[in-house]
Amino acid sequence: MSSCYFGGVSRRTFLLGTAGVTALSQFPLSPLAQAMSEDRLLSAKPGTGKWIATTCNGCTSFCAKQIYVQDGRALHIRGNEFSKVHGKASCPRQYLSLQELYDPDRVKTPLLRMNPKKGQGIDPVFKPISWEEAISLFADKIMALREKNETHKYVALRGRYSFLSDILIKNFTTVLGSPNAITHSSLCAEADKFGSYYTEGGWEYRQYDIKNTRYVLSFGVDPLSANRQVSYYCSEWGNMLDHAQVAIVDPRFSSSASKADEWLPIIPGQDSALALSLAHQILVNDGWHKAFVGQFIDGVNRFQSGEVVDPLAFNELHTYGLVEWWNLELKDRTPEWAETVCGISAEQIKRIAQKLIAAAPKVQIWRSRGAQMQHRGAYTTIACHALNGLLGAVDNEGGVIQYNSSREDSVPSAKEFVDDLAKKGLKQERIDRVGRLEWPALKSGKSGGGVLTNVVADSILSADPYKPEIVLGYLNNFTFSAPGTQRWEDALKSVPFVVHVTTNISEFSWFSDLILPGSHFMYEKWGVQGSCGNMHSQVSIIQPIIKRLGDTVDDESGIPWLLAKELDKRGFSNPLAYLKSIRDPETQKEPITGDELGLYAAKVVTQPLWDPAKYVDGDKFSGWDEFLQKGVWNSEPYQFRQLWGKMKTKTGRFEFYSETLKSALSKHAEKHNTDVDEVMRICNYQAQGEMAFIPHYEQPYRFGEPAEYPMLFIDHKSRLNREGRSANNQWYQNNLDIDPGAVKHQDVVKINPIDAQQLGLKNGDRVKITSIQGEIACQVSIFEGVRPGTVAKAFGQGHWAYGKVASKVFGQEALGGNNNTILPPAHEHLSGAAAFYGQIGVRIEKMIEG
Incomplete structure (x- = not known):
């Protein structure tokens, strides 16, 4: 993969296919090398750092955190002492964020695809370009849709997010004239709700x-x-x-x-x-x-x-x-x-x-x-x-x-900035088909009220209800994280223009035409998150606590800002007018940069919490500065039996x-x-x-006949998975055995000793796991803690992209197997949830090496 952009520490050049060699002097050192360079280490003095509040977005706990920052470097993490939900407590995953932040494989500048052919193992030949070039290209594609009166063929796919993501995903998409702001929610837990x-x-x-x-x-x-x-x-x-x-x-x-x-x-x-x-x-x-x-x-x-x-x-x-x-x-x-x-x-x-x-x-x-x-x-x-x-x-x-209850506001609506052309696009059917007879997705009692994230791949492949022309992926990796991964690969191959906002080149990136470097949620951007536990709700701030690494922007606000300015130059002023309407609630000043937009949006969303004039209950602050310093607002304690009757x-x-x-x-x-x-x-x-x-028994649907697929597959989550983004660091790989039955530096399937004996398997054997959907390879771990007749495997390994540590051969060969490759793309239709579990039949076969 010598011709693919790859930010490894040991690389002295980026090889761009037949375009030749680009000197490293044109690009910064890796984030890790830059942050820990000798001159900066020499300037560090004990006690000169300080704790700064932010929020962890590594899972849906959304814990309020404090980061110890010294000489511009993030060094240590703890729970926020002001949180009444968790206080200073933390989980094992928090420190993995430091290696994510300083990952030498992070994308550091916009990248343009030079190879039109797409596929696993096919080098995209990504060429570093400027933000001006990247945003200009993106704006041209959007304007082309407006000229054809096909704004509904713009699709935004949201992965990890803060409350401010509505700017880029929901509201910006609305102003453009598309109903297709698709969240990841049905991959998360809609059946739970x-x-x-x-x-x-x-x-x-x-x-x-x-x-x-x-x-x-x-x-x-x-x-x-x-x-x-x-x-x-x-x-x-x-x-x-x-x-x-x-x-x-x-x-x-x-x-x-x-x-x-x-x-x-x-x-x-x-x-x-x-x-x-x-x-x-x-x-x-x-x-x-x-x-x-x-x-x-x-x-x-x-x-x-x-x-x-x-x-x-x-x-x-x-x-x-x-x-x-x-x-x-x-x-x-x-x-x-x-x-x-x-x-x-x-x-x-x-x-x-x-x-x-x-x-x-x-x-x-x-x-x-x-x-x-x-x-x-x-x-x-x-x-x-x-x-x-x-x-x-x-x-x-x-x-x-x-x-x-929590008291935060939402990001201001964009409805008044939707022009007549955009209104026509908004009337088109959504790309995920919610509300059709076979897709009730009954969120909050409404037909089609939910989302069907994993249906989008099928809609693209069948052009039903239509074929998108632009797909924006925001901090997602649905080609890895959604059941039936091959469908997503095939779908993205067929889309004319795919943009991916990401911290690392992932499997989704591999099929993208333009990559925009994402900021790390915990350290480099503005945002707001909410959580609940211990009889309290909390709303916590995300703030840029270090200088962003590489040539990046505050993606939830900076990318729409740059794009809106470029669209304004082309005569489409509504997006910029909308963004300028998000003003500083203290001074009423309009934003003039993407960073200011992020700051003002964070202040607007949290104003009911920190503004004494809007105080209702919970923690009370003297103003924005105190809220920012403490980093978290807590509700009053829960009052029991308030809902009875x-x-x-x-x-x-x-x-x-x-x-x-x-x-x-x-x-x-x-x-x-x-x-x-x-x-x-x-x-x-x-x-x-x-x-x-009524609650009643429904026989689980079995995928695969027992005679051909006799075992049942159990997909589960590792204690070290930070939304699937932690596999590209050594701390993750070195500590995988924190999970019962897991093995360091390996991707294992856990098999009961009774089944292992019948199959002639021993610890460390390489096996192939086959379902009606596909097959993967990994290593055996014999483990009494799995029911006989079943096999259990943690989600998180199996990347063939994402970085040198996460993959065996970056861009070509996976480290282990991705569970979603063998999970059928089934759904729980009433809620809209993707079906990761149930009775998924598999066959286990020992692989003969060589």
Whole structure:
């Protein structure tokens, strides 16, 4: 790959194909070499640095941080002492950001593709160009769409982001005249939000009162590795174990399972069977929380296995439809039935049910991507969450809590800057097809209200609803992070102009025509983030705490600013007019640079928090300067039981029979002149009639016949994955064995000793893993902590780009295998979530070397 731009420390030249050799003197040293150069080290004096507040964007915990900066270099990291969510606590991943920041393989200047051919192993021949050249080219492409009245053929794909990303992705795209501001949300956890919304009316994540709980039942969640507020749980989990028991339901023995009282190695995809049988057992044992749910009028429990109950005999309080749920589904879902389905013994199910009853209402049922983000997973998520309602754990001490309200504003709207031409483009169908009959994506009860990120590749390939001409990828790598990776490679090959904003040349970059260097979120830009935990919400600042490395800009604000100025020169002034409307709230000054735009936008979004004239509650500041110095605003503590009887469902109550889901499905069906049964059929669910509106058992869809693909594949997250961006540093590779069963510097598949013996495998053997979607190669790790008949593999390795450390041969050969290469591009249609889990059949074969 000698002709590809690559920022390695050892490189003395950049070879640009037949264009010859460009001297290193025209480009800066690598960021690491520049930051740690001898003259700067000599000037450093002990005690001359200071702690500066910022926020970690390495996962969706969004922890407030303080960085120790000395002589312009970031040296040390800790949790922000002013945060009431996590304080100074941190997770193992935070220090990896330093190697990301000073990664010698970072993109340091705009790059233009010189080779028109695209493909893995084909050198793009990237040529360094100026920002002026790059933005001028980008603007020309946009203007060409306007001239053809095809502005809808501009697509913006968002990966990692802050609240300010609306400037570049949502609002700038709107002003251009495209409906296609596509987020990564359906690759994240939309099925998780589905379970909360269609039971209690909140399309959001949850927090957990672990300081007061007595029992935690976790369906696949690994809070010590990969969940919201990992920092907080890492610091508080041990204390919780002094007063609470923990049971982890997971086919894989996770980090959290190693710190639990009980591990339930369930058959993949069968979590709803366990949840429903627990609900059955709780009811027949008179164990529901009567202060929340209600009671039989005469006080006599009529929930008996197999017996129908008269709804008029039960007086419900803050819930709705319990008896209907029992009659339609639960009466036959005994522990004995569940044992044959999910692989957990009836005796263990009964024991867990008794522990939940004894601890209620101070119990917590957690649910993970692994349990929910599977084909037909919508009913798993509401089945699991219904247990919280049954036990009175919703909005209660020791239970499962919604997020506290936070007071930040949004980035100002761009609607008034949309001209007539752009309005025509905005009326076109979105590229991800949301709202079609087969794609309900029922975010917040609205047909097509969600997003279908992974459908975009199929839409591009089939030109349905149309073929995009410009695709902007912002800090994403969907060719690596979305199931069915080959589709994304083929799709991007076919797009005339692909722009990628990125810190490192990734797999997505390899198919791009123009690369714009991204800033590191934690250190080099303005932004705002929000998070919640420990009974508080927080809003924290991201700020440029060091001088940006290389020739980069504040990408969420600087790139739209430069592009708007260039479009203004071409007679399209609306984008620049919009950006200039985002003024400093203290002085009303218009921005004159992209950096000022980022600063002013951050101040506008957070003004309700730091401006004394706008104070409502939570932390109070004297002004912007104090807020910037402390870096975080905290809400008031959560007030329990504020939602009892006032939930945002159709009934105002916690819904076991979901009138809210019934309404959403009915409206979607009416939109397409059909009925709910047809919606369920076309979306490949089994439910018909009223079953569609209650938590019920849906048989997991199996990908691959057992005879050909006998094992089930478990995709999971490593404790060291910072949104998949950490693989290109040595600290990551040197510490991979922090995960149970993992091996340093290797990409491993974990196999139970029983299966390994049958397959004739031993530790270190190279194997090929094949599914109906594709195949990958990696190394065997024999590990008792994985259910027999399954294999487990962490996501994160398998890069063939991203840098010298992440790949075996940069641009050509991967280090291990990418899980998403073998995951089918399936979806959970009701929520819109991509399906990474469930019953994905694979075949394991030993590779003969040589």
